[in-house]
Amino acid sequence: MGKLHVIEAKGTERLKRGFARMVKGGVIMDVTNAEQARIAEEAGAVSVMALHKVPADIRKAGGVARMAPIEKIQEIMDAVTIPVMAKVRIGHVAEARVLEALGVDMIDESEVLTPADPFFHIDKREFNVPFVCGARNLGEAVRRIWEGSAMIRTKGEAGTGNIVEAVRHVRLVADNIRLIQRMTDEQVYAVAEKFAEPYLRLARQIREISGLPEQILENEPVYGHYTYREIVDGLYKILLEIKKLGRLPVVNFAAGGVATPADAALMMQMGMDGVFVGSGIFKSSTPEKMARAIVEAVNHWDEPDVIAAISKEIGEPMKGLEIEELEVRLEERGV
Amino acid sequence: MLRVGVIGVQGAVSEHIEAVKRAFERLGVEGEAFWLRRPEQLNAIDAIILPGGESTTISRLMQKNGLFEPVKKLGEEGLPIMGTCAGLILLAKEVEGAVEGQRFLELLDVRVNRNAYGRQVDSFEAPLKLSFSDEPFPGVFIRAPKIVELLNDKVKPIAWHGDEVVGVEQGNIIGLAFHPELTDDARLHEYFLRKAL
Numbered sequence: 001m002g003k004l005h006v007i008e009a010k011g012t013e014r015l016k017r018g019f020a021r022m023v024k025g026g027v028i029m030d031v032t033n034a035e036q037a038r039i040a041e042e043a044g045a046v047s048v049m050a051l052h053k054v055p056a057d058i059r060k061a062g063g064v065a066r067m068a069p070i071e072k073i074q075e076i077m078d079a080v081t082i083p084v085m086a087k088v089r090i091g092h093v094a095e096a097r098v099l100e101a102l103g104v105d106m107i108d109e110s111e112v113l114t115p116a117d118p119f120f121h122i123d124k125r126e127f128n129v130p131f132v133c134g135a136r137n138l139g140e141a142v143r144r145i146w147e148g149s150a151m152i153r154t155k156g157e158a159g160t161g162n163i164v165e166a167v168r169h170v171r172l173v174a175d176n177i178r179l180i181q182r183m184t185d186e187q188v189y190a191v192a193e194k195f196a197e198p199y200l201r202l203a204r205q206i207r208e209i210s211g212l213p214e215q216i217l218e219n220e221p222v223y224g225h226y227t228y229r230e231i232v233d234g235l236y237k238i239l240l241e242i243k244k245l246g247r248l249p250v251v252n253f254a255a256g257g258v259a260t261p262a263d264a265a266l267m268m269q270m271g272m273d274g275v276f277v278g279s280g281i282f283k284s285s286t287p288e289k290m291a292r293a294i295v296e297a298v299n300h301w302d303e304p305d306v307i308a309a310i311s312k313e314i315g316e317p318m319k320g321l322e323i324e325e326l327e328v329r330l331e332e333r334g335v
Numbered sequence: 336m337l338r339v340g341v342i343g344v345q346g347a348v349s350e351h352i353e354a355v356k357r358a359f360e361r362l363g364v365e366g367e368a369f370w371l372r373r374p375e376q377l378n379a380i381d382a383i384i385l386p387g388g389e390s391t392t393i394s395r396l397m398q399k400n401g402l403f404e405p406v407k408k409l410g411e412e413g414l415p416i417m418g419t420c421a422g423l424i425l426l427a428k429e430v431e432g433a434v435e436g437q438r439f440l441e442l443l444d445v446r447v448n449r450n451a452y453g454r455q456v457d458s459f460e461a462p463l464k465l466s467f468s469d470e471p472f473p474g475v476f477i478r479a480p481k482i483v484e485l486l487n488d489k490v491k492p493i494a495w496h497g498d499e500v501v502g503v504e505q506g507n508i509i510g511l512a513f514h515p516e517l518t519d520d521a522r523l524h525e526y527f528l529r530k531a532l
Contacts, residue, residue, distance in 0.1 A: 009460040018347075018477050018517045019455050022387050022420070025345040041434065044396065046345060046389040081434055081450055082389055083478065105455035105478070129456055299344055299372075299396050 011128025016150035019106065019130050020251040023047055023083070023274060027264070027295045028253070030054050030278035033072065034079035036287075043291035047083040047105070049276065050076040055112050055159030055256075056279035056318065059328065065113040067095040073102060085132070090334040091117020100129045106151070108132045111333035112158045112278075119202040121334060123224050124148030134255065136169045136331055138176035139195040142242070143335075145250055146234045152248055154272075155331040156256015159279050161320035163257040163266065165331055170254065170270045180243050188243060192236035198335050199223045199231050247271070256331065259284070259317045261297030261310045268301030283318035290314050337364055337531055339382045340371030342406070344396035346388020346421060350516040351524075355384070358524035364532065374401045382415040382531040385422030387477065387514050390449065391434050393421055398438065410442040415507045415530035423510040424449055424480050431483065443510045444486040445503060451481030463501060463513070466493040468522060474501065475514040482512060493526075 009015075026046030031037040032053060040048045052068040053061060067088050077084045083105035088095040090109055095116070099107050109122055111134050124131040125148035134155035135141035141152045154173075156166035180188060203222045207214055222228050241249045254267035255276035264275045275298050277291075284290040293310045300306035323329075337359070341351045348370055355368035369376070371383065383406060385393070397403040410416045410426075418426040428441045432449035452458070455478055462471035474496055482500050485492070494502025494511065502511040502523075507530055515523040 007461060010456075010458065012460055014475060014517060015455075015458045015460060015477060018475060018514060019458065021347045021350060021517070022389070022477060024347065024349075024388070025343070026389060026392055041391065044392045046392050081432060082391060083455060100456065103454045103456050295392070295396075296399065299400070 013148075013150075016130035016148075017250055019083075020132070020151035024251055025298065026274045027291075027298050028085065028274070028276045029281055029291060030276070031076060032068075032282075034075045036282060037076045037079045037084075039288055040291060041080045041082050043288065044295040045082060045291070046274070047085055048076060048080060049108060049278070050084055050086040050104070054279045054282055055330070056161075056283050057159075058112060059159045067092070067099065067113070070098070070102060073099070073104065077102075077104070087113055088122075089113045090115040091120050091122060093122050096122055096127065100127055104129065106130050106132055109149075110134060111155055111330050115333050120199075120223055121147055132253075134331075134334070135173070137172040138180075140335055141173055141248055142195050142235050142238050143198065145238050145248065146231070149250065151251045151253065153253040153255040153276055156254070156258075157323055157326070158256045158330050159321075160257050160323065160326070161259035161280055161283065161318040162323055163259070163263045164323060166254050166256050166258070166267065167270070170267070170272065173248070173252075174271060177242055177246060177248075180239060181246060183243070185240065188239050189232075189236050192232045192239055195235050195239075196228060196231045199226075200228060258294070259320060261293045261307055261314070264294045264297040265301040265307050268298055274298060280318055285315035290317070337366035337381045337528065338379060339366060339368045339384065339528070339531070340376060340380050341368060341384045341386055342393065342397065342402065342422075343370030343372045344400060344402070345392045346386040347514065347516055348386050351384050351386050351419075354516045354521055354524045355528070357519070357521040358528050361521055361525050362528060362532075364528075366528075371402070372400065374405050377402075377405050377409065380409075380414070382417070382528065383409065384527075385416065385418035385425050386516070387420035387422060390421040390424040391437055394425060394437055394439065403438065403440070407440045407442065410440060410508060413507045415509075415527060416442065417509040417511070417527045418443075419511045419514055419516060420477065420479055423447060423482075423512055426508060426510045428486060442508050443503065443505055444490050445482050445510065446484040446486060447480045447512075448483050449480050450478065451483070452476060452479045454478065461496055464495045465502075465522070466491075467526060472515070472522060473518045473520055475517045476501075476512065477514060479512045482510070494523075
């Protein structure tokens with residue numbers, strides 16, 4: 001064996017995307033303490049998301065929602081053997097570095113927390129830990145993938161127990177992919193230019209304040225050290241891959257509003273690779289039963305008779321909120 | 336016509352199906368690779384793959400699905416079965432770090448440590464030495480289990496990382512701590528499928 005020179009690589013894109021692939025067909029559950037984490041593991045969750053409050057309580061409490069307390073995350077990591085994820089605020093590089101140092105298995109750069117950066121998301125390529133990010137449409141998904149996200153989830157409208165926004169996001173992404181597949185490569189390039197525009201917001205604002213013409217310079221970095229043209233080229237490459245694959249090149253989960261086994265099955269039927277569940281479990285009348293039922297529903301998504309049997313013994317799902325009556329729309333955070 | 340079922344309850348199922356198709360091509364055999372989710376699909380099957388994923392979840396769902404006992408029986412009767420990462424854990428006779436009440440197929444006489452390499456930040460890629468090929472194999476280790484002991488000499492090493500054993504075979508059973516399905520290299524799938532030819 002001496003002849004074989006052993007070179008080790010860590011934090012590669014293959015390892016990050018590979019980790020996300022290993023949770024496919026599974027349910028990732030929000031938990032706020034060790035006891036809930038054990039309930040989730042016992043119910044067959046593939047991973048838990050450690051956070052301070054479930055989204056429904058974040059809504060109720062108001063105020064600034066931040067990364068969970070480190071002791072709590074550590075307590076959860078010590079309680080279970082399945083992977084542990086945790087959320088950081090959008091653009092909060094320092095929170096992300098803390099979670100990476102702590103050794104969480106995946107970071108969710110999440111709109112459920114109060115955003116830290118009004119312009120940009122984290123450049124996730126700079127990290128060894130994989131990231132998952134939310135997306136409402138193909139533009140958001142492609143931007144997050146270019147930034148290095150190893151996994152995408154729908155944003156849904158977290159903490160509402162109302163699936164309508166998650167369904168909207170799945171449709172917007174899926175139909176946009178079908179449209180891309182009908183386009184010429186030149187047309188796809190134009191889409192990449194449009195998708196790159198949010199990266200220009202800071203540069204444009206600076207110009208406006210400074211009384212300068214709107215035109216951005218060719219050699220001017222607009223996000224990290226990347227120029228607008230470099231970003232367009234990066235997004236274009238990802239779009240071509242999507243055109244070829246007919247799907248996102250990374251694992252895509254549903255999140256935001258999943259409250260019943262049938263909700264979870266609906267998301268799988270619409271082509272999702274798995275499901276995140278937050279308030280839907282711990283705001284139901286019997287969390288243990290609901291957790292197990294949602295795991296089984298994801299596994300049996302195409303067998304309505306099984307879903308029917310599962311749905312019988314689970315008590316009351318969370319009450320749910322009408323989206324139009326919400327004061328705060330979490331999904332609108334971070335484009 | 337070779338029929339290969341990838342246990343499709345959770346994890347990297349489609350990646351194995353694609354890898355099996357590449358191996359069919361290299362072997363020049365007609366074959367079919369499919370998602371194996373129900374016990375009735377075990378009729379007229381030639382080989383089974385247990386994918387990577389969460390071993391606790393896969394074990395639980397296989398019992399719930401009625402796949403657990405029949406797969407164990409087929410393995411004991413000599414059907415070729417390969418497990419990668421979580422799949423290796425499911426095949427092992429002894430598991431360190433198992434969750435209480437978790438069940439294993441116990442088809443491979445090895446002791447594995449479930450979270451031996453640590454968390455995702457410790458996941459790594461490294462070239463491996465194979466027993467049947469001179470070319471190094473790209474090893475992808477994601478929250479990988481470690482093979483800490485071969486329990487008898489029926490178990491033969493087939494892959495090494497440095498001088499550590501990371502892949503074994505025991506007759507019809509293959510267990511790998513890493514993920515060949517995440518690479519383009521189909522040599523291990525090909526090696527496994529030869530057992531079914």
